[in-house]
Amino acid sequence: MDKLFLVDEKRKLFKTYQELFNDLSQYARLTKIINEKTPYEIFLAIVRSIISGETFELLDPDLSQAEIQRLGVQEQLCQKYIELKDVQIRDEKSLFDHIEKGCRTWRLGLYTSGTTGRPKVVFHSYDSLSRNLRMGDKHRNDVWAFCYNPTHIAGIQVFLQAFVNLNTIVYVFDVDHTEVPNLLEKYRVTHISATPTFYRSILVTMTKPIETVKRVTFGGEKFDPTILASIQRCFPRAKIINTYASTEAGTVLVSNGELFEVEDRLKNLIRVAEDGELLIHKSLIGQSVELKLEGDWYHTGDLVETTSDGKLRFIGRKSEMINVGGYKVNPNEVEEEIKKVEGVIDAHVYARKNVVTGNIVVADVVKADFADEKALEIEIHRQLESRLQRWKIPRILNFVSEIKVTRTGKKVRQ
């Protein structure tokens, strides 16, 4: 198969599916804790692990030794090799025969990003990771832009979606954002899945629409309706999909906008607690000894609103709520309002401690070149005064050149 499997322009690495088959047919061993460095090595290790049918854990490529220790990873597992059985992958059929056999017993442990509390490892089966995969001739010629960390759940799901259809993967996760539109065009990408933050960063530099893209998926972060119009302009032929997923559960909800309709098969497996927190039934969750369940329910920490016709809208994270003198502020809400002001490109809202009110709200703002700082600050304040309750309005506004994001592409909450 001469079809490209992976395009990794940053590392000047191009692999065809035939080359992948050849590599899979070589003798290999894997450590219990997979800690490969490059996208190809990571993907190759994932496929090998599936074929082996054993249990592995997957670490981010850029973790330091100290960080690995803090994750609670057992050091001896990093050195413990598993010799893999020899396999001969000659073609597509023999590949999927081996995958089919191995996937029944395969388990993959992923570490949650651990922004709050202790990080934990959650083990997924092939079934839980492939729950939302779409397969068939229709997907044969899809070309995927890869915009997530390949060791996190969203990345693994995109990888599997592309891999089971033998699609080309164009790795853009760590390329300079100004280069992304060129790569989408050059490789005639048809599918993108990324965080709103990733889209915002590439939209700024897109000068002309890209017609080849058929599907634009949002994931990893709360949906951002303020960029919908720009997305539609830049990808005029694309269908827009919004997903809700977590490291613990994989993809749970899919919709074509901000509101999620709960499918019938999930009706008894998803519920909303009195305080608005989304609860997911344990049968949808990967296994982890550290995961806290209350009865049969996993508390996601995500807050939702239920609309009058029973759809769900995500309003933020429970732990993200800023407590200003007893009033709760949802930073996402404030960010959205700031981003509506002309001249604002991006905003990040967080808490700053003080002894008077516990916290006050602070905003970092990225402004467009044409905007004057002083005038924009006054304008933001003026507009927020009419749209937000007083305690939600940022008392301190900093102009910054960029918003810091985490390795998963989410905004860093402080």
Place this chain on the structure above:
Amino acid sequence: MDTRETLLTIINTILAKKGREQLVKLDENISLRKHLDFDSLDLAELTVKLEDATGIDIFADGIVDTIGQIIAKLDEGKGNG
């Protein structure tokens, strides 16, 4: 900038947002709450901005109300620093 000037600038920024008249100079007897109508959010903004500018947390150990008390805290903090 001198700490008194810094204090005046910060107070005036907050007053401007509240739509109130600017102070021309710092009068030690002015009460932030009573005369300038500062509420807890205004006070929180003042303390954070002053801390950023001077490294001194004026509310760290107790309640401060008049401009004179703030200046005393700032002078005290500077002396210690």
